[in-house]
Amino acid sequence: MKKATAKDLRQRTSAVLEEVRRGREVVITYRGKSVAILRPIDVGGRADLVPTGFGMWRRRRDLRNVERWVRSLRAPRFET
Numbered sequence: 681m682k683k684a685t686a687k688d689l690r691q692r693t694s695a696v697l698e699e700v701r702r703g704r705e706v707v708i709t710y711r712g713k714s715v716a717i718l719r720p721i722d723v724g725g726r727a728d729l730v731p732t733g734f735g736m737w738r739r740r741r742d743l744r745n746v747e748r749w750v751r752s753l754r755a756p757r758f759e760t
Contacts, residue, residue: 686710
């Protein structure tokens with residue numbers, strides 16, 4: 681199992697993720713203590729993966745047309 685500091689993760693994210701992509705687990709440490717483990721998602725586990733953030737706003741009527749919603753948020757900044 682490979683180790684990487686939080687600083688390594690911040691500065692060399694692609695290299696750390698490449699290790700994970702190759703099937704190796706990487707322990708993330710912060711101030712010398714282990715805080716997280718990055719491990720690859722097994723093929724069977726990907727089917728069970730539910731992207732939590734997607735769809736959490738789906739019942740909001742004001743977000744049905746995202747372009748109009750963003751324009752309404754920006755409107756006060758561009759008024760003359």
